[in-house]
Amino acid sequence: MFGYMGKLLRINLTNNSIKVEDLDLELAKKFVGGRGLGTKMLYDEIDPKIDALSPENKLFFINGPMSGTPTPTGGRYMVVTKSPLSGTIASSNSGGTWGARLKYAGYDGIIVEGKADMPVYITVTEENVEINDAFDLWGKTVGETTDILQKEKKTNVLAIGPAGERLSKIAAIMNDKDRAAGRSGVGAVMGSKNLKAIVVTGNLKVSLFDEEATKANNKEATQKLKDNPVTGEGLPAYGTAVLVNVINANGMFPTNNFQEGVFANAEDISGETLAEKYLVRKDPCHRCPIGCGRYTKTDKVEGGGPEYETIWAFGADCGVKDLAKIIEANYWCNQYGIDTISAGATLAAAMELSQIGLLDHVDFEGHKLEFGNDDAIVYWTKKLALREGFGDEMADGSYRLCEKYGRADLSMSVKKLEIPAYDPRGVQGHGLNYATSNRGGCHVRGYMISPEILGLPAKLERQELKDKPFWTKTFQDLTAFIDSTGLCLFTSFALGADDYAKIFNSIVGTSWNGDDVLKAGERIYNIEKQFNIEAGILPEEDTLPERFLKVPMPAGPTEGHVHRLSELLPEYYELRGWDSKGAPTKERLEDLGL
Amino acid sequence: MITVKLYSAVRKYGGKEVLFDHKDGMTVRDIVEDLKIPLKELSIIILDNFDSTPDIMLDRTVKDGALLHLFPPMAGG
Numbered sequence: 001m002f003g004y005m006g007k008l009l010r011i012n013l014t015n016n017s018i019k020v021e022d023l024d025l026e027l028a029k030k031f032v033g034g035r036g037l038g039t040k041m042l043y044d045e046i047d048p049k050i051d052a053l054s055p056e057n058k059l060f061f062i063n064g065p066m067s068g069t070p071t072p073t074g075g076r077y078m079v080v081t082k083s084p085l086s087g088t089i090a091s092s093n094s095g096g097t098w099g100a101r102l103k104y105a106g107y108d109g110i111i112v113e114g115k116a117d118m119p120v121y122i123t124v125t126e127e128n129v130e131i132n133d134a135f136d137l138w139g140k141t142v143g144e145t146t147d148i149l150q151k152e153k154k155t156n157v158l159a160i161g162p163a164g165e166r167l168s169k170i171a172a173i174m175n176d177k178d179r180a181a182g183r184s185g186v187g188a189v190m191g192s193k194n195l196k197a198i199v200v201t202g203n204l205k206v207s208l209f210d211e212e213a214t215k216a217n218n219k220e221a222t223q224k225l226k227d228n229p230v231t232g233e234g235l236p237a238y239g240t241a242v243l244v245n246v247i248n249a250n251g252m253f254p255t256n257n258f259q260e261g262v263f264a265n266a267e268d269i270s271g272e273t274l275a276e277k278y279l280v281r282k283d284p285c286h287r288c289p290i291g292c293g294r295y296t297k298t299d300k301v302e303g304g305g306p307e308y309e310t311i312w313a314f315g316a317d318c319g320v321k322d323l324a325k326i327i328e329a330n331y332w333c334n335q336y337g338i339d340t341i342s343a344g345a346t347l348a349a350a351m352e353l354s355q356i357g358l359l360d361h362v363d364f365e366g367h368k369l370e371f372g373n374d375d376a377i378v379y380w381t382k383k384l385a386l387r388e389g390f391g392d393e394m395a396d397g398s399y400r401l402c403e404k405y406g407r408a409d410l411s412m413s414v415k416k417l418e419i420p421a422y423d424p425r426g427v428q429g430h431g432l433n434y435a436t437s438n439r440g441g442c443h444v445r446g447y448m449i450s451p452e453i454l455g456l457p458a459k460l461e462r463q464e465l466k467d468k469p470f471w472t473k474t475f476q477d478l479t480a481f482i483d484s485t486g487l488c489l490f491t492s493f494a495l496g497a498d499d500y501a502k503i504f505n506s507i508v509g510t511s512w513n514g515d516d517v518l519k520a521g522e523r524i525y526n527i528e529k530q531f532n533i534e535a536g537i538l539p540e541e542d543t544l545p546e547r548f549l550k551v552p553m554p555a556g557p558t559e560g561h562v563h564r565l566s567e568l569l570p571e572y573y574e575l576r577g578w579d580s581k582g583a584p585t586k587e588r589l590e591d592l593g594l
Numbered sequence: 595m596i597t598v599k600l601y602s603a604v605r606k607y608g609g610k611e612v613l614f615d616h617k618d619g620m621t622v623r624d625i626v627e628d629l630k631i632p633l634k635e636l637s638i639i640i641l642d643n644f645d646s647t648p649d650i651m652l653d654r655t656v657k658d659g660a661l662l663h664l665f666p667p668m669a670g671g
């Protein structure tokens with residue numbers, strides 16, 4: 001077997017059973033791996049209607065065929081499960097080394113089922129798999145847990161923090177201390193199973209179909225990544241936060257819970273300022289020549305991050321301009337295991353509730369949640385993660401918080417997942433992607449910012465509607481494939497569908513072309529949609545918060561614009577071969593082999 | 595007066611911000627040449643709230659009071 005290790009570990013925590021299963025190679029190739037294979041298997045194995053935090057839900061930690069190979073960025077894995085936040089399919093991607101290490105231990109993935117009576121952690125080596133008592137680890141931060149369990153160099157630790165233990169619906173799963181499968185509340189699913197950590201040790205190699213061709217392809221891909229000014233210079237020098245200024249200069253840098261699109265202090269929280277004041281070094285994931293990851297240090301904390309989205313969520317979205325405080329909030333998100341986007345956006349939503357007088361009864365413990373209060377973001381991030389005081393009301397994300405106060409419209413989310421750092425009133429295609437992303441408000445399901453703002457691979461006018469459904473669908477399908485391979489999405493700034501096909505072929509032994517890559521991505525997108533429909537996600541949930549559809553941007557370069565979703569959605573559904581309510585037709589599913 | 599804002603890698607050609615006196619018929623290209631920024635180092639240009647690539651933007655005339663942003667290739671997410 002090439003690319004794949006050929007084995008899956010199935011661990012049932014209710015009855016402590018551990019089984020090693022053969023990977024169905026045909027199924028694996030059809031759904032590639034990672035996001036695709038995990039979704040297909042989850043769809044086949046659970047009833048999509050189940051409660052995501054019940055023992056019936058399953059948790060897939062699943063690799064792609066390129067993970068653990070020498071392909072540049074080949075070290076990423078996916079967490080696939082049903083999301084407790086959105087009720088949709090959840091597939092959360094993470095870098096670091098843990099995913100590759102799982103392959104070095106001999107497995108393509110781990111499927112965790114049931115629920116342990118008491119806290120446990122799992123150890124996986126090439127020879128052995130054990131379920132261990134985690135009584136002493138429960139309550140510890142991700143950093144503490146990792147330090148205790150990380151016994152040797154060839155070991156990598158994945159863990160939840162206190163937020164996952166407390167079933168916060170925006171809790172993350174962390175690996176290698178500060179890499180996160182951040183979105184959709186996957187950490188709460190792990191917490192609901194009483195599973196604290198998975199420790200993996202291994203040193204095996206992944207077999208390749210054609211070693212020589214793989215070597216040549218990798219060399220070519222690495223060169224393309226190096227020669228490309230984005231992956232070769234911009235991302236390594238400034239990280240993702242280089243986007244702060246360009247998004248702000250376009251007037252779509254969401255400020256004060258998306259009430260405005262220009263943040264007056266953007267420069268203070270930019271990637272440039274981060275590099276100048278707090279950057280210690282780059283912090284690349286396994287086998288990554290790009291190295292967008294940051295390792296930063298302030299007077300108070302040091303560690304991985306923050307990313308662009310994090311800087312925005314705790315910064316502009318909360319009206320905060322103190323970058324050191326944002327780094328601190330990011331640090332606590334990593335330690336407590338919580339999604340930085342959803343956490344920051346939830347604080348911002350609370351600040352707006354507070355602004356309009358709906359939280360006058362709340363004891364803010366001397367740290368009022370109001371826009372611009374930098375002290376509040378650190379204080380309330382910790383409280384949110386620990387479910388203490390008013391933090392308990394915020395721990396399940398902005399939608400549930402705002403709904404409680406009768407203002408669900410103030411949650412800037414799609415399908416209850418908080419929208420990241422680009423106001424859709426400024427980017428029509430990207431807004432369409434938010435509305436149709438199968439996991440809810442997510443930027444990395446079809447990153448239309450790339451053509452609409454950054455001019456990659458070609459510049460599209462951001463307010464233009466023409467061709468946007470086509471581009472959005474194409475980006476979504478390509479992303480679904482990349483997410484299933486074990487490679488980083490950022491490679492797509494320099495590589496195209498044909499490059500991926502070539503790499504895939506030399507590793508797995510297929511003879512695909514770029515069209516096959518996109519078709520596999522489309523198949524994956526459709527099975528996710530099918531999962532959502534069967535989970536009870538309604539057609540009207542393919543939408544955006546009312547603010548974007550009805551309230552024109554008040555000022556700045558995007559002034560006067562709203563998002564024109566109703567003009568885009570019918571064409572998008574048609575291109576997908578879905579009916580007018582956004583459900584895949586029988587013919588489409590058959591055509592995709594579903 | 596024209597305000598030109600530079601970002602990340604192109605800051606080496608003039609820092610964060612450069613002010614230019616306005617001249618009749620002045621184009622974006624005049625400013626970029628004056629700053630000695632090699633064209634291949636520019637990716638996105640925003641002039642008075644309209645954003646596009648250098649091929650579209652360089653020959654646009656710059657009005658007095660204009661705000662011009664110059665960005666090198668960049669991405670994130």
Ligand code: SF4
Nearest residue numbers: 285288290292293488
């Ligand atoms: S580009 Fe960044 S996120 Fe992607 S693999 Fe490299 S360091 Fe990790």
